[in-house]
Amino acid sequence: MFVEIASGITFASIYGIAKFSSEGNSGNDSKKILKIADAVGLKKDGKSIRIFRKYRPKEKKYTEYVYQIPLGLSEKDFLDKLDKFEDGLNNKKTMYKYKLSKLKHLKLKDIREAEDTFEFIKDSIREVIKIRKSIELSYDGMLHFKVYDTGIPDKIKFDEKLWDKCQGWEMPVGETREGVLFHKLDDGHTVIAGATTFGKSAFLKLLVSTLLKNKPDKTELSLIDLKGGLEMMYFEHCKQTVNFADNLEKASDVLKSIREDIEKRQRRLRIKGVNNIKKAGIKKRHFVIVDEASQLAPSMNVGKGEKALALQCQADMAFITRIGHSMGYTLIYATQYPVGDIMPNQIKANSNTTMCFRLETDTQSMTVLDRNGAEDIELRGRMIYSVPSGYQQVQSYLIADKTINEVVAPNIVIRPRKDDISEVLLEKGAKDRQYTIEFKETDIP
């Protein structure tokens, strides 16, 4: 149940506040939008925007206003003033939502141990949703203002129960204005872009954890972590991790071997007379996850040998995006700097999903999404999720280290060192948790 409270009121009075109604609430927004457009100079030769249509789709949480805009104005002009429209449609008072149902999940022990009990309880049940109307803008010859009754939560801790709600190869990405967004991981390749510290690696950890939790026997992983292996180290010793690379040389070996595997599979399927893994009855899927792909760009490597390796890596990744999907191989390509040769055309064109966290410039946003907007994102974990059918903003879930460790533990295999006499894999730890490995994130100076 959601209850609205104004910031600053005491926890004890939460119960007394009126329930927020998510229906209607559209007031006279159409006129307000027009007034705001005029006030911020969005008119041309004295001509203002003109309302064409207003409607509220059934069971949706938004009202859509469609405007005709004067010649000479563009979508970008309106996007640039989006904050003015949002401020104009909202009250001055800041409101927050608290989810009381979360109270029952609080542990007495944690409450007792908290430094400040009141703050602890408040933080634990707070969804940090500002009850502000929010706007999604799009243009298709007409300007569409979707005015949502509320915004998207600012920060959402991942709840393991969401894993039970996934179907097939789905993963829970985060929350949109309409609810939980699930993404089908076996649907095609994905580009993930985002400036440093805005949530790419955290998201990749949720992605891999979802695969380990929901598809432990059908997942194979090639993890290419060019941030020195620090982000993906959680998963290095999982039985699903068939390849792990933390530098350019190893990455080039891994990508080369994947290319050979795909070619081998192609030949086998040809002999069988089928053209994809589904028809061949192959249930396993192989995910090639590259975190900080800029390290594989020729322009980022100075030596002649390194440049050649980088070129080969990019050619192999392009090959995976061209041929891999029907052979069961999916590339997840993550980078901080999606410009120039760091965002090769083939990889972008062959990836049907883009997840874009904050980017530094509108040029980067245009390169990845073919539209501006990612440069305006201010929140960590907030992304623009773009698929061929459209795009939307999502607040991605933040998974706790403890949850990752719990998922990883049953999948750990202890591999013997190369100089051990026995080459047998000791596959332990699954049920008896004999080999539970604990990893904690630390700041590396």
Ligand SMILES: Nc1ncnc2c1ncn2[C@@H]1O[C@H](COP(=O)(O)OP(=O)(O)OP(=O)(O)O)[C@@H](O)[C@H]1O
């Ligand atoms: N979904 C999220 N919601 C809220 N906060 C988040 C989210 N994801 C990440 N953060 C916060 O941002 C910090 C940095 O996240 P992360 O390590 O994923 O960044 P990154 O984009 O991978 O950066 P870099 O490329 O420099 O490693 C996290 O420690 C966390 O505090």
